[in-house]
Amino acid sequence: MDQSNYTFLRGFILLGFSDHPKLEMVLSGIVTIFYLITLVGNTAIILASLLDSRLHTPMYFFLRNLSFLDLCFTTSIIPQMLVNLWGPDKTISYVGCVIQLYVYLWLGSIECLLLAVMSYDRFTAICKPLHYLIIMNPHLCVKMIIMVWSISLANSVVLCTLTLNLPTCGNNRLDHFLCELPAMVKIACIDTTTVEMSVFALGIVIVLTPLILILLSYGYIAKAVLRMKSKAGQRKAMNTCGSHLTVVFIFFGTIVYLYFQPGNSASKDQGKFLTHFYTIITPSLNPLIYTLRNKHMKDALKKLVRVDHKSTKKRNWKS
Known part of the structure; x- marks a missing residue:
């Protein structure tokens, strides 16, 4: 039998932390908790920003996209992971593995580019406030999102297809x-040098280029903030950018450390934990980071909770 057909029939075995069964039990609980936080937190952000008219701005449009992305990203990974952590079955079908590979890389690439787009939005809001709504018009925002999803899809198709042909x-x-x-x-x-070089080259385009653009944007933002005479204006600008910058450091810091260090300096288990x-x-922290320092978002979430509470009381009264 051809080895590719053999793999297709058997699927793949995900070893994970199978040599640490007690650790798997702990991890399954932690993963479940953080997954529930991700589902509730990001869904709340999407609903709150849609229902509150004050949040119908480019900044919250991109934040809704980030929350939707985090929901898709975690859902493409965690259900299968929990199945493998909870029981002795560590397998995943060949088709399931291929789908996960393409989707995982696609959505991960989107997050890198989307964070860069969000930094440009903050740069425009702070450095060109009088022209902000003209520059960041709805048509441009939609075009930027389509571009981000399309470039990331192309990256995923190229790299995953090269890998699956090995x-x-x-x-x-x-x-x-x-x-x-x-x-x-x-x-x-076989020798995988060609594929590894392709991964490295596209990794620079998808990961390091957005990171450099983000850092440049915040360099100009820092200059603009320091020129502000109003302390209140400085605080508002820092609060607006602080949340996004925190997410950038957490997400990119982990990826750069994990994938761009020389050789195999990180242990296998360390790579898995990262x-x-x-x-x-990170997807479960994003809702907390974006709401704790954002007054408008906190007000919108309170309004969402009140609406839900009123509808529950009304249903109970009718019954």
């Missing part, structure tokens, strides 16, 4: 808890 010689054991591109490359039984961090914990 022969594995029947090896279907992935030393990870998900079908991630580096783990898939490692099981190949992947857990930016795929599970």
Whole structure:
């Protein structure tokens, strides 16, 4: 039987932390809690920003996209992960693994580019406030989102297709808890230099280029804030940008440390824990980061809770 057909029939075994069964039990509980926080928090942000007319601005349009992205990103990974953590079955079908690989890389690339777009929005709001609504018009915002999703899809298609074409010689054991591109490359039984160079080149485009643009944007923002004579204006600008900058440092810091360090200086388990961090914990932190320092968002969430409470009371009264 052809080895590719053999792998197709058997699927893949996700080793994860199978050599630490007690750790798997703890992780399953932690992952479940953070997944529920992600679902509730990001759904609340989307609903609150849609229902409150004051939040119908470019900044919250991009924030809604980020929350929707985080919902999709975690849902593409966590249900399968919990199945593998809860029981002895560590397998994933070949089709399921391929879908997860494409979707995971696609959505991860989107987040890198979307954070760069959000930094441009903040740069325009603070450095060109009089022209902000003209520059960041609805038509441009939609075009930017379409561009982000399209570029990321192209990146995913190219890299994942190159990876899946690598022969594995029947090896279907992935030393990870998900079908991630580096783990898939490692099981190949031929020289993978060409694929690794392609991954590195596109990684620079998708990860480092947005990060550089973000840092440049915040360099100009810092100059503009320091020139402000009003202390209240400075505080408002810092509060507006602080949340986004915090998310940028957490997300990009983890990815750069994990994927752009020389050689294999990180241990296997350390790499898995870092992947857990930016795929599970970071999406659950985003709603907290964006609401704790944002008065408008906190007011919108309070209004959402009051509306839900009133509708519940009305249903109870009718029954």
